[in-house]
Amino acid sequence: MTEGRLAGRVALVTGGGSGIGRAVVDRYVAEGARVGVLERDAERAAALVRDHGDRVAVEVGDVRTPAAHTASVARTLDVHGRLDVYVGNAGVYDYSARFEDLDADRLTAGFAELFETNVLGYLLGVRAALPALRHSGGTVILTVSSSGLYAGGGGALYVASKHAVVGLIRQLAHELAPDVRVNGVAPGATRTALGGLSALGTATRRLEPGGLARHIPLGFVSDPADHAGLYTLLADPRDSRFMTGAVLPSDGGLEVRGT
Numbered sequence: 001m002t003e004g005r006l007a008g009r010v011a012l013v014t015g016g017g018s019g020i021g022r023a024v025v026d027r028y029v030a031e032g033a034r035v036g037v038l039e040r041d042a043e044r045a046a047a048l049v050r051d052h053g054d055r056v057a058v059e060v061g062d063v064r065t066p067a068a069h070t071a072s073v074a075r076t077l078d079v080h081g082r083l084d085v086y087v088g089n090a091g092v093y094d095y096s097a098r099f100e101d102l103d104a105d106r107l108t109a110g111f112a113e114l115f116e117t118n119v120l121g122y123l124l125g126v127r128a129a130l131p132a133l134r135h136s137g138g139t140v141i142l143t144v145s146s147s148g149l150y151a152g153g154g155g156a157l158y159v160a161s162k163h164a165v166v167g168l169i170r171q172l173a174h175e176l177a178p179d180v181r182v183n184g185v186a187p188g189a190t191r192t193a194l195g196g197l198s199a200l201g202t203a204t205r206r207l208e209p210g211g212l213a214r215h216i217p218l219g220f221v222s223d224p225a226d227h228a229g230l231y232t233l234l235a236d237p238r239d240s241r242f243m244t245g246a247v248l249p250s251d252g253g254l255e256v257r258g259t
């Protein structure tokens with residue numbers, strides 16, 4: 001068997017049970033890595049173990065809770081023995097809730113749920129993983145979004161949260177250099193089960209990205225696997241050891257939409 005690009009490496013992926021996170025787990029395993037996962041959906045967690053067996057170590061928990069991160073890092077180290085790559089990815093969407101339609105109570109509740117998942121969840125995860133990453137000379141990869149770079153792909157809450165993630169990548173890259181590299185991947189429209197917010201009554205809503213293709217220069221909506229190679233590149237120091245603080249767009253060319 002040919003050695004994979006990530007043979008001998010151990011990653012931890014949050015939200016690895018579905019969508020982009022699941023594609024990253026599948027790709028990392030295919031590249032020879034062993035993977036820890038923090039996922040709040042127990043059925044998706046069980047499916048990972050069914051499909052990947054002892055290549056994965058899955059912890060069921062919520063990224064808004066510090067103890068869930070401590071537990072998932074501890075489980076990853078216990079089962080796989082080291083940690084080289086931390087992928088913060090679990091996220092929720094505001095389904096483009098318009099700012100003017102949100103009164104102060106809904107704004108406050110929506111902000112708490114969305115920022116605690118999309119921003120605090122990343123901060124807590126990196127915090128918990130950092131000692132092990134320093135030990136291994138490891139790397140952090142955070143899932144951003146085209147909404148971290150542009151307006152119009154979500155509402156004020158989601159777009160602000162993803163812009164915050166870009167700030168987080170830059171500041172952590174600054175603070176953790178030269179020991180730990182910190183980069184991001186910014187996908188555009190992707191066919192996934194991305195959920196909304198309980199606070200806004202959209203928790204079970206699902207994306208219908210079909211009509212978006214005409215706004216994308218490359219003319220199609222992506223699948224989660226279309227982004228997974230970028231997470232592999234950023235995880236492999238042979239290909240990215242001079243990169244930190246970078247955000248790689250994977251959005252069908254939104255930069256060149258034109259006027």
Ligand code: NAD
Pocket residue numbers: 014015016017018019020021038039040041044061062063064089090091092093117143144145146186187188189190191192193194195207
């Ligand atoms: P998804 O819902 O298919 O996957 C997200 C996973 O995270 C799910 O398995 C979910 O159960 C888990 N999760 C959600 N909240 C959690 C929590 N509080 N604790 C633990 N696990 C939790 O959606 P996806 O589209 O793959 O989203 C992954 C990331 O990609 C998110 O950060 C999202 O903002 C980002 N993103 C998605 C798109 C898109 O078009 N789908 C585009 C750009 C960026």
